[in-house]
Amino acid sequence: MPTNWKLVPPAGEPFIIRGLQRDAITPDLTTGVYYEYDLKRTLILLNHKGRQVLFTISKQIDKSNVxxxxxxxxxxxxxNxxxxxxxxxxxxxxGWVKSYIYDFFSVGVYVESGSSPAMVRSGVFQWIxxxxxxxxxxxxxxxxxxxxRFARNSKAILESPNLPPANQIASTYQRLFVLPKSDLIKRYTALQQARQSLAVLxxxxxxxxxxxxxxxxxxxKEQIVEELMLEYFKITLGKSSLLGKKVVLAY
Known part of the structure; x- marks a missing residue:
């Protein structure tokens, strides 16, 4: 994404990206249930009166996994x-329920504030x-x-003074992704064991x-790398990671 993203000039055409996304959410605050499901995603970047505006549109394709x-x-x-x-x-x-997310639709709007330093105001609309x-x-x-919950975590990440540049995040992802599957599984196994131990404790x-x-x-492989990237963000943002820095950063 960082290599494709371009700011839209005042008279420029909106920049649009469409694709499919597989989401796996963390345990729900109310029920503790987590789901996996597929989404159609559309990102629209445009210039409105000299300010960059981003629309994100998500629509669930079919019902989720149980x-x-x-x-x-x-x-x-x-x-964690x-x-x-x-x-x-x-x-x-x-404990007995077999639940599903039957449908989900979300629209997010992110508007450049125009202030100095630059800030972003956002609004999110969801139906589920x-x-x-x-x-x-x-x-x-x-x-x-x-x-x-989403707003709190997004704010913690985007406003952190320790947030790495986009190209550094992308290079870390690529460094993990090109590792042999056996190496990734070794790191992933250590992560699962650490989670399990913490759950017992x-x-x-x-x-x-x-x-x-x-x-x-x-x-x-994508799932393994994504979960290791979460540990990477913990380390870079100053949180405690379940894995050592060398394990996460593929040194």
């Missing part, structure tokens, strides 16, 4: 999560239908909590729930 039980480990701002791989919910009384047995159980406050799972060692050979 929701699975997950846990937030410690404070949500630490970005446990993914059980087991369908259900961590919320008491809902999720539940089980075809019934929507989403409430307005669930959506608002999720949007506030925090009382989210018992020792009898520790998963049998998975070889992770069927885990998509």
């Amino acid at each position: 929701g699975k039980k997950g846990f937030i480990l410690g404070n949500d701002s630490d970005w 999560y446990y993914y059980s791989g087991v369908p259900g919910s961590a919320k008491t009384g809902l 239908r999720a539940g089980w047995s075809g019934i929507n159980f989403v409430q307005t406050d669930h959506i608002i909590k999720g949007m506030k 925090s009382g989210k799972i018992g020792t009898n729930e520790i998963k049998k060692q998975d070889p992770y050979t069927s885990t998509p």
